[in-house]
Amino acid sequence: MIAETVCSAVSAAGLGIAAVTAYRKRFLAAARIAAYSLVPVGLVMTGVVGWLADTAFSPAAWAGFGVLGVAWALFATTRAVERRRGGTRAERKAARSAQQRDGVAPTASAPSLGPATRPATRPAAAPRANSADDFSDIEAILKKHGI
Known part of the structure; x- marks a missing residue:
């Protein structure tokens, strides 16, 4: 009962702040x-708040949240290691x-170009x-x- 009252008060306060913000043209x-x-208010109406209030005082529920936390930590750790290693x-x-298969430089073993296929070098510029x-x-x- 107290959880529903607190949620309703929080919603009323938030709607008041929203009204003031709208008054300021934002x-x-x-x-x-x-x-x-x-x-x-939506959580209260769906019954989630009542379920949460009952769960908050249950040791089995807290143990379940602990197991979920450990599972999340394992997922996060393995994903971080996977990213660091590259997949x-x-x-x-x-x-x-x-x-x-591709090799580092697949054309490195090809024969070098002969002198006929090399581009011609420019002659040295004559002084002006x-x-x-x-x-x-x-x-x-x-x-x-x-121009």
Whole structure:
């Protein structure tokens, strides 16, 4: 009985805060606060609060919550280790076999290219006579583009 009264009071207070927030023209925040405020009343109406009140004083229920906590900790630990290692054992084995098939550098054993297929190297640039020749290339490019 007391749990239902507390939940109703919490909901009423939350709806009051939502009304004040809506008065301040923050309608989205007010709607969110109202939604959170209605949750305790909904839990009371569905009977969850009564079940929780009965469960809170049951040693078997607390032992069950402890077992659930241990199970969750095991799931979280194994998932963290799995991420750190890079997947499950089967995933690592498949990745290892794919790497061995493909090789690190599959083209490394191919013969090197001959001298005829290599790109030609540019000859060393001849020194310019004066600085006016430096701008002649730029002027030619600008004239080509109509600038």
